Amino acid sequence: METKEAWHLTLVVFICWLAVFVRADAEDDIAFSAGESDTTKFGQAKSVRYLLYDVNPGEGFNLRRDVYMRVTNLVKELNKEEPWVLVLPPWGRLYHWKSPDLEQIKIPWSTFFDLPSLREHVPVIEFEEYLKLRGEPVIDEVYYLQGFKGGWTKWEEKMNITECNEGTGFVQDEEGNWYSWFFGYEEVYAKKFACLSYMGHATFIKPFLLKNTIGRCVMLPRAEVLLHDHFGNSEYWKARRSMVFAKHLRDIGDEFRRENLDSTDPEDKTELEDWTKMKRNHGDALGGPYVGVHLRRRDYLYAREGNLPSLKGAAKQIKKILKKYNLQKVFVATDAPSEEFEEFKNYFKKSKVYRFVPSKEIKEKYKDGGVAIIDQWIAAHARYFVGSYESTFSFRIQEEREILGFDPDMTFNRLCPDNDSDCEKPSIWKIVY
Ligand SMILES: Nc1nc2c(ncn2[C@@H]2O[C@H](COP(=O)(O)OP(=O)(O)OP(=O)(O)O)[C@@H](O)[C@H]2O)c(=O)[nH]1
Ligand SMILES: [Mg+2]
Structure with missing residues (x-):
């Protein structure tokens, strides 16, 4: 082994052992800890x-x-x-x-x-x-x-x-x-x-x-x-909870919520803590005064043919939700081309419909993936969420809402196809600590 490589290896072993101490208070996390009868000495540590x-x-x-x-x-x-x-x-x-x-x-x-x-x-x-x-x-x-x-x-x-x-x-x-x-x-x-x-x-x-x-x-x-x-x-949920979005993306989403949707964490009861300590009950989160929609289009129209509404049908369903919960604003996370979004927006006469449109700078820095996360983050903070049939994009929003502590009734909803207004609800996967 070259000296440089050996030195790097030692460094990594050291960092990992350091992690033992940093993480020592993590509940039942025994990844690096030694049992009482374990006599392993540092010198015998296996290389990473x-x-x-x-x-x-x-x-x-x-x-x-x-x-x-x-x-x-x-x-x-x-x-x-x-x-x-x-x-x-x-x-x-x-x-x-x-x-x-x-x-x-x-x-x-x-x-x-x-x-x-x-x-x-x-x-x-x-x-x-x-x-x-x-x-x-x-x-x-x-x-x-x-x-x-x-x-x-x-x-x-x-x-x-x-x-x-x-x-x-x-x-x-x-x-x-x-x-x-x-x-x-x-x-x-x-x-x-x-x-x-x-x-x-x-x-x-x-x-x-x-x-x-x-x-x-x-x-x-x-x-x-x-x-x-x-x-x-x-264990599943620990892994999921650890996947906290990067702060620069959360900040952009929070700014959009504040400026357009009258939505802030203290008022919405959605403040984020260190995930290892955060534990919310269902219903603790209120969410911002808007309906969040994940309107999946493009390839999904073929992949899930018959399970998605038309734009008009989706608008009709959302208007019903707005009325039921006495809300005036809609946030749409969507991959739809802008003409489709404009058409969708035009079906609403009284309510305001928003979409996050990234600046050139945001797009260059954080790419399509970053914009998708910002959309998910904003949709996850809505009072009421409705997603698209069996979309993993919608599932990740639902999980985010479980972490934040929303009432499952306000999360596990989907848009129904036009010919089946009483379609089956999505499966409910509640958070487990
Ligand atoms: N910005 C943004 N992008 C979206 C949205 N919906 C879909 N997309 C884009 O399309 C991709 C969705 O693909 P997947 O992550 O496979 O999710 P899905 O196709 O809905 O679900 P599966 O095919 O079941 O995995 C995302 O990664 C985005 O790039 C949206 O609401 N906003
Ligand atoms: Mg997909």
């Missing part, structure tokens, strides 16, 4: 290992956030055995992020999320930090996750190194190194590559990572194959 992952290129922003939660809970489990750090896969090349003139690759997580909050759950570093620490652009082992060939009839947890099912996008050069997209970092290569057929929860891969891999950095592309260990329990 890194877990990197990626998601199927076709998946959207909001499902990717769900995959992050599954992987963090795996990292949390790994840390019960030895120190592992999660390397955050840079954002980019997302299907929906099409704004012209924007370079949307190699976006760090800090553009969208508050890293100190993520770190209160598991140790994480940005990919670029990893590359710096490592000193060379190398990933030691890659296990490309895939389903079992031919699908499955009986669900059981199993995994197997097998042939690759499909074009993986990984190619080997003459020297034996593997190259792939790697988030747009052309110099990055992997030393070892294999396909891993997998059916199971995220932590089912833990023994494999601990016993069958030795590389400092292991990458798992297609991590959406890993299932949630416990969907909706307190």
